[in-house]
Every structure is written in structure tokens, then in C-alpha cells.
Amino acid sequence: MKFKAKQGDLALGILATLAGIVILVLTRIQGLQFVKSAKMGPGFFPTICGIAISLCGIMVLMELWKNTHKAKQTSGEDDPLEQNIFNINELRNLLLFVVLGSAVLLLSNYIGLLTCLGLCVITYLKVQGKESWLKSVLIGVCMVAFLYLVFVLFLHVPVPKGPLGF
């Protein structure tokens, strides 16, 4: 399935316009006033940002409409708006990072942050890098040792520890 640049711009424009409106609604719901006691209120900047984000979203849509119109007139084959912006390998890479990052978030307090990061490196090298187990484990252990040296021993960062003590 292809996701073209123009579809990306369309989604961006619509989402930005909606996001701006959501910010404005939330500003009202939270009672953040634009002007309070004749002073600049806590809602001053959020309101301006909400309006501006919506306007930028509309401008993105207008730019898209203009560029599509222009592209139709020239009918060039290498139209950048028609190019696919996602590819399956990149999305797989993104998914892997999201899964590994979420695992770090969820498991660090139970098995230790450094252990989690070491496992992350090993898993990534195995899955994405197609490295051998030996090489993956070796790089993972070296990275953990480096992080321990820099952050724990040198910078005294109190990292969540696991049952192994690091």
C-alpha cells in the first residue's frame, strides 16, 4: 500500500487544524483565561498557539491544493506529491524502536535500567542487524559497561536496579 506525500500533507493539515481547535477547547475547559485581572492571563499563549496551529494547518491544506493544481497543469511524472513517503523497512525499524522503548519504560523498575538497555541493544542487533548471538551479546555487554562507567560511576546517576544489582 502506498502513502503518497499529498496524502501525508492532507493528514497533517487536517490533524493540525483539529489539534489547534482541541487546544482552544481545552484552554476553555481548564478555565485558562486570555486576560485575567486586567493582566495577561494564563490562557494567553495557549490561545494564541491554538489559533496559530489551526491557521498553519489550514495553510498546509491551501499549499497542498495549490501544489496539486500546479502539478495537474504541468502533469510531470516525477511529481514530489505523488511519491511514496513510507517504506515497510523504515516502519519496521520504527515499530522495533517503539516496542523496545516501551519495554524499557515498563520493565526498568523490575529488572533494572541497564539490564533493559543491554537487552534492547542485543534484540535490535539480532532482529534488525541480523548479527550473530555472540556478536550481539558482546556489543550489548560492552554498551552496558560503558553506560555504567559514564553514568553510574562517573556521574553518580541513581539508576533503577534489578535483582542482579545493576
Add this chain to the structure above:
Amino acid sequence: MDLLHHLAMGFSILANPMTILYSLIGVVCGVIIGALPGLGPSVGIAVLLPMCYGLDPICALCMLCGIYYGAMYGGSITAILINTPGDSAAIMTTLDGYPMARKGQAGKALSMSCLSSVIGGTVSVVLFMTLAPVVSNFATKFGPSEYFALMVLGLTSIAGMTGKSPAKGFLAAFIGLFVAGIGIDLVFGTTKFVFGNVNLYSGIDFVPVAMGLFGIAEIVCNYKDNNLEVDKESLKIKNLLPSREEWKLSLPHIGRGTILGFIVGMLPGAGATIASFLSYDMAKRTGKRGDQFGTGVVEGVAAPECANNAASMGAMVPMLTLGVPGSGATAIMMGALMMLGISPGPSFFVKEADVAWGLVASMYLGNIILVCIGLGALSLFVRILNVKTTTLNALIFAFILMGAYALENSMFTVGITLFFGVLGYFFKKVNVPAAPMVLALVLGAITETNLRQALIIDDNNFFAVVSRPISAVIIVIAVLLAFGTPIKAWIARLRGKKAGA
């Protein structure tokens, strides 16, 4: 005399093995990161920021500056060897650098790139040293109104970072401004967009955002292995240095490029990329071998390289003296300084004289280290290009997550980094630039505070705030910077219509 006295003070502060060591680490890391395709100074500083936690401010500053100009030089290594610029500022270097490498002169191109970077860097440090205190003295007359105007000027520099679509650039900037506003309101004490999450009470720091937007987004896109092969013969010392004739041809371009680069670097939003483009173009027009540019002439490497390093120094002037970063990299650096408890601005050279002059001295030191490393350890850096991208990705990812945690000793910042990493990836896909968002995030809180103070002083009269003489001039410059190009186009269209009639 005063300048020399201050510089001597700076060197006395630097006479400390740890400072020299951190400067060395910074330059080495900068060159390595700059050499990796796709990773420029912004990514380098953002990824290595965690290493500054808990450091002495001078050591941290020396390291950050080292990363900055190390990365500026590092970008040219891949540009010359494999025709892939490490960052956008090295694009022009590929035009003559790569043809030189193909002619078997890779070593010469690399050494000229290093030496011209160092000359550009050193001369612009002199310019920086002379100009910065003058600008600082002038800026001491600034109050909240003038500061607010300055911040507006800083934000309009986004116009120079927007790429093809200004709407997308400004969209990123306003998202950054919105994120900067999350937390507790300092005047009324009300919470803004925290939804009961105590981690958000103190707001969202720019570091995890920058690490996500630049670092994670970059490694997600960079999944293919490089498969690079470099001719090692051309990297031997005997093949490295340019001849006397080549120096003769290059020096005038280095001189002109340095001054041009420094001036362009000072302008908000212009930056090293534009400086290198302009310098290359000027060298091509004025050079004795102008017609041979693009075929592999050494001046074609010298001109853009000295300009991009000079521009990186020039960009420090508004950042350190006015507190207005003009580029993504300097915005991250400014945030880093604030993280270290240093407030860049007019009083920086007065209140933090030791840090300021230590920094100036460290720039000289950094340049000396750069030339030693650039010429001495070239083959070592080239070997890093042979490391598989997936291996680098895994290591960078672990380092970013660890750094994000170390920022506040909280897993929440790790989550923020991941969130902005994913957002940064989608932004990249739809061509929304990340630099304006980081710039707005850094400047957002300062802008709000200064506007509030100015309004209190001027009895909540906004017109009075922007009509003070200095504020008015700055605001006019900001408007011209932001809307100059559309206004020019509109005038040209009007003239065209009149001529047609």
C-alpha cells in the same frame, strides 16, 4: 589591552587537564558524529548532552563547543570520501571534494578541509572576541520590552529554517511554543495542560524533546547499512598536505569566506549551510580557476569549509550576548547552558566573565585540537564509517534513553523522548522541520516571562511595550525577516502588472 587581559584570564582558567580533556572528548565525538551521514551538529549536541550532567560549567561548555565545531568539520569527511555530506553545511564540499577523492587526492582534500576549517574557526574567534563584548555592552541597556522584542526576532529566524513550506515551519514553531507553556503558570499559579500528572508541573524540558526529534527520528530513518569502502593509500601522511601553489590559490578564498561566513552566521536563521553556499559561489566567481570549480579543485573545498566553521562561531555572538539562538544547533546549546545554570545574555560577559573568557580560550584550544585530530587520526575516523548502521543505531538508542533518564532521574523523561522521537519521525516524513520546534521550545518560556514583565512595567499597554525605540527597531527587523520575501514578491508582482499595463 583589556581584550588581551581577559583572554589571558580565559587561558588561565583553561590551564586545567580536565578542561583540556573535555575539549578533546568534545572535538573527537563531534568529528565522529559529524562524519556519520545524516547526523549533524544539532544531533551531535542533542545526543551527547547527557554527558554534561553534573559537570563543571566550563568543562561542559568546552565539550559542547568541541562537539559543535568538530561536527562542522566531521561533515566534510563523508562529503569528500563517499560523496555523502555528513550534514547540510557540507553539501558544497562534495562538489569539489569528491572529484578530488576520485582523482586520488582524498587526503589532500581532507587536510585542506581541516586546515581551512581551523583557519576560519581561529580568525572568527578573534572576530567573536572583539565583537561579543561590544554587543554585550550595548545590550545591557535592554529591559524586558527589548528582550521580548529580541525573542520575537529569535522566533522569526524560523523563517530561515522553514525549507520549502513556511506553513510547516511555523506549525512546528507554534507546537514548540505550546509545549513550552505546559506546567504551572508563574504569575497565577494555575496549572496548564498537566491533566493531574505531577511530572508535568515543572514543564517539559527541551533536552528530551531535542533528543527525540533529532536523535531517535534520525536513527529510525537511517536503517540501511553504509557499505563504504575508502582508498587507504590516499590517507597516508605524504599524500595529505596541499602544495604551496594550492595554498596560494586557496588563501584569498579562505580569507573572504571566513569574514562572509562569520557575518552570515550572526544573522538569525541563516547559518552555516547558507554561509557555505555563498562562500563557494563567491570563490567560483572570483577565483583564478573559477571555470574548473566542480571538477576537483582544492579552493572549492577550502571556501565552503572555512565559511561553515566561521558561521558556527558567528552564530555564537547573538546566542551568548543577546540570548537569541539563530539556528537549531545554537538553540540546543543555549538550552544546555541554561541547564548548567548559565544564562546567556548581555550580562554574560560581565557576571560570568570567567566562563565567558574561558569559553573564548577554549575555542582556540578546540581549533588546535581539531587540527591535530583532523590530520593525525584521519584514518581512524574513516574506519568508523565501516561500522554497520544498525550497530550504531542500537548504541545511539541505548545512549539516548540512558541520557533521557539521567536528566531528571525519571522514566517519565524517557517516555517524553520516545514520544517526540515518534513525532519527529512523522514530521520528517511530511517535511515538517524539527529545528523551529526546538528553537520555540527554548525561547517560549523566556518570551512569555519577558512579555509579562514588560506589560507590568508598562501598565499592560502592549503598544507601549513594542513602541520603545530599541524594541520598535528590533520588531521592524523581525517583521522584515519574517515577511521580507513575500513582501518583495508582492512588490515585484505589482511592478510587473504596472509594466504590463
